[in-house]
Amino acid sequence: MYNGRMDLVEHVNHFNQRMVVHSKNEALMCMVFPSSLGPVAMRWFDGLEEGSISSFQELTRAFRARFVTCSRVPCPLDFLLSMVMREGETLKMYLDRYWEMFNKIDVNFDDVAIRTFKVSLLAEHDLRKFLTRKLAKSIRQLMDRIDEYKRVEEDQ
Known part of the structure; x- marks a missing residue:
């Protein structure tokens, strides 16, 4: 409707x-x-x-x-580039915000989005270190790496 x-x-x-x-x-x-x-x-x-x-x-x-x-106006890439994980924000909260913003951008900037996601995590966050060791070449691969990280975290 x-x-x-x-x-x-x-x-x-x-x-x-x-x-x-x-x-x-x-x-x-x-x-x-x-x-x-x-x-x-x-x-x-x-x-x-x-x-x-x-x-x-x-x-x-x-x-x-x-x-x-x-009409929905697509968000410019700048919105995604300006995103950072906030102090005290959980990974789930940050992921929800990040993917919501990513989906509002109409142009395909997967490579930039992957790098932006990684550098916008808090420097001491283990996921950032994990993604540095296990590079993602696509958004799907990034999501898979995040899921892998979350599974490892849950097992500990």
Whole structure:
């Protein structure tokens, strides 16, 4: 349900994904789309002049134009580069913050993200030392190394 606060591009993409088997049926796509709208967007839809929309592409273009202020703006890489583990912050708290910020960055900067993650840990943190010995070449590998570290920590 589009509530007016979520990213509208994401909403349209999810709708398209759910309707992929019907994507060639423009009329059906236009008729079903309103069922994915919350109250605010539904009022907008109900206010459209009859016959003013002739295709699903036109409908989504009008939708995006009306709710453009609700679009998610990707975070610049600087946000990730400025992250540091705070004194007294648990590894779990830091990981949650880090991955949340990482997911808000749309461009693929895996190599920078891996290095940033490591250097932003407290200098004396054992995970930082562990990642220095066991270099990661991808985000997936970094996550695997972190999981490996956590398993070793739990066993001690």
